[in-house]
Amino acid sequence: MNLTRRSALGGLIGAGAFAIGGCGPQGDRGRKDADVIIIGAGLAGLHAALMLEEAGLEVMVLEASRRIGGRLKTLDHLPGAPEAGGQQVGATYARFRARAAEAGLEFTGFPPSRFGEVMSVNGALIEARQWAGSVQNALPEAWRAIPPGRLFMQLAMRANPLEDVYAWRDPGSAAHDIAAAQWLVSQGANDEALRLMDTSLNGRDLASYSMLNIWRSLAIYEQERPLGGAQQVAGGAQRVPETMAARLAREVRLGHGVRAIQADDSGAAVRLEDGRELRADFIISTLPFAVLRHLSVDAPLDPATREAIADMAYTPIVQLHLEAQTPWWEEDGLAPEMWTDSPLNRIFAQRSPDGDPTGMLLAWLDGRGALAADDMDDAALETLARETLAAIRPASQGRVRLAHVQRWTASNPLAGGAYMHWRPGEARRWAEARFTPAGRLHLAGEHTGDLHTGMEAAMESGERAAIAILDAAGA
Ligand SMILES: Cc1cc2nc3c(=O)[nH]c(=O)nc-3n(C[C@H](O)[C@H](O)[C@H](O)COP(=O)(O)OP(=O)(O)OC[C@H]3O[C@@H](n4cnc5c(N)ncnc54)[C@H](O)[C@@H]3O)c2cc1C
Ligand SMILES: NC(=O)Cc1c[nH]c2ccccc12
Structure with missing residues (x-):
């Protein structure tokens, strides 16, 4: 086949077609590398991998990065090990909780936070109880409080x-x-x-x-409410996917980025970044659609799914993990946490289980704020963080260092964003897609969740794909 042919998704690296050959439930085992190849060692991929192994299939998990966990990412090297990805575990996260329990991991509540006590609007520092009467408050009358x-x-x-x-x-x-x-x-x-x-929308913008x-x-x-509030994983969210990966019979292949996927009704294959080709009876791609759209995909995708891959919207988030060199908030007596309309958006303080600040602060930028920050390099972001904080809280002047920048945006080639959201009119479009298999290519990942979002959506989707493959394989 023509090696420069472009994928039907359009605008992609010309990866060309490659042979699927020899696969199928009764195929020649000598010519395939696994029964199922799973792309991505996040929650969706690992949950599917464990289910398929538990049913007796041979599974190979391919992960582009050198780390297990994907969008669960615990910054173990920083004081208090702050989370850079998913953290809140809902009461209904049955699959996630079961996998954690299998590994002996425990959940804890969140330490008390002072978020909400103080805010900064138009450069003015305002305590929550002053907000309704503040000269900075230009909300409609009914909403002023x-x-x-x-x-x-x-x-x-x-x-x-x-x-x-x-x-x-x-x-x-x-x-x-x-x-x-x-x-x-x-x-x-x-x-x-x-x-x-x-300013702090969990999406791109209100429009x-x-x-x-x-x-x-x-x-x-x-x-979830009657069942109790969200919890976190003791020891860090990333421990859950790590312990899941450790239970697999075959080690996850780290540093194995997939560049192209091919599937039809008889088999499936991937091509890696280094040019190697691997074959299996089935493939599960757990890649966010914001990532998958940059791969070459040659498979009988239904039109709605094809559209979703090309176009699904992802919420941009940029996190600035800041280290306070002294507890400067003790000088002005106000909470370190703040909601602001500044370029830093929301500031959270990492607290120990008994509620004491660890010294790590997190500026969490969503939507447009995240997109603006993503255009800046880390040095410029450190300057922005120090200057913005110093203007709002003079006591912080010269006492903040940027320890880590986490970009959950299109500039992160392994994530493409933080998580999917619907633009107006899209719920129906994506509901109709239902992400049915394309030949032997199955689609999973947070973005294909049905009754959950976030971590449990990833788990739910991995389970759906694994069951569909077990059905199809007659296992
Ligand atoms: C900042 C943030 C906060 C969040 N907060 C919460 C929360 O509080 N509660 C909640 O429930 N959810 C939360 N989420 C969402 C949750 O973390 C995700 O929905 C979930 O972890 C996604 O799992 P996944 O398996 O679908 O995808 P991922 O974890 O993204 O897994 C996909 C994997 O594929 C790999 N990959 C990418 N490209 C390739 C390639 N070409 N070849 C091979 N591998 C590749 C990636 O490296 C990654 O490991 C949050 C997410 C973010 C970013
Ligand atoms: N940014 C957030 O709202 C974090 C979060 C909590 N629960 C979630 C579920 C799905 C996605 C994100 C979250």
Whole structure:
């Protein structure tokens, strides 16, 4: 075949086709490298790998990076081992909790936080109890008492039309799949309200974010609420995928980046970055679509899935992990945590289990703020962090160092972003895709979750793919 042929996904590296050959449930075992090749050693891939191994199949997990865990990433080298990826484990995360329990890992509550006590708006430092009467507060009258960091959630929660976690799939829900900005204006939002709500949005911006996305998240939250608040993994979230990987019969192949995937109804193959080709009866790709869209994929994908791979939106997040060289907040007596409309967005303090600050701070930038930060190099980000903090909290002057930058954006080639979100009108499109297998290529990963989001969506999706393969293989 023609080696320069471009993938049907368009705009990709011309990787050309390569032979699938010899595979199939009854294929010549000498010519395949595993029964199932799994791309990605995050939660989705590892959960699927364990399930398939437990059923007796031979599995090979390929991971581009030198680290297990993907978007679970614990910064073990920093004081208090802050999390750079997923952290909050919901009460309904049954699969995730079961895998952790198998490894003897435990969960703990979050230490008390002082987030919400103090905020910075238009450069002014404001305590929460002063907000309603602050000259900086230009919110519509009915909303003046709501702190900007809680405004969007609070308004959305009051009006959630979804009865439960299943309801987003109902055709009737399509009427709610509208831009958050449009809905907020219909509720009385002025420009200042929109500006403040855009600052820490769990998406790109209010204009490109579907209300159905937040209502779905809130329906999940409502389901969890009576069961208890979110917890964290004692010892770090990354321990869960690491211990899952350690239980596999065949070691995860680290440093094995996949560049091309080929699958039809009889077999499947991948080509690695180094040019090697590996064959299997089935492939599971757990790559975020923001990553998969840059690979060459030659498989009978249905049109809706093809569209989702090319176009699914990812929330950009940039985290600046900052080390405070002295506890400067003790000088002004205010909480180290802050909601701000500054380029640093939200500041969290890493606290020990008994609630004492460890000295690590985290500036968590979402959406537009993250995109702006992502254009800057680490040195420029350190200057930005020091100067912005010093302007808001003079006591911090000269006492903050940038310890780690975590970019969950398109510039991170292994993630493409933090997690998927729906743009207005997309819930129906992606619901229709349902990510059915393309020949022997199965798609999994957080973005293909159904009744969960985040970590448990990854687990749910890995399980779905593993079961589908076991069915197809007659195992
Ligand atoms: C900042 C942040 C905060 C979050 N907070 C929470 C939270 O509190 N609660 C929650 O439930 N969820 C949270 N999430 C989401 C959660 O972490 C993810 O949904 C989940 O970890 C995704 O797992 P996955 O297996 O689908 O994907 P990933 O973990 O991304 O796994 C995919 C793997 O594929 C690898 N890979 C990429 N390209 C290639 C290639 N070409 N070849 C081979 N391998 C490749 C990657 O390195 C990665 O290891 C958060 C995520 C982020 C980024
Ligand atoms: N940024 C966040 O909201 C963290 C988070 C908590 N629970 C989640 C579930 C899915 C994705 C992110 C999260």
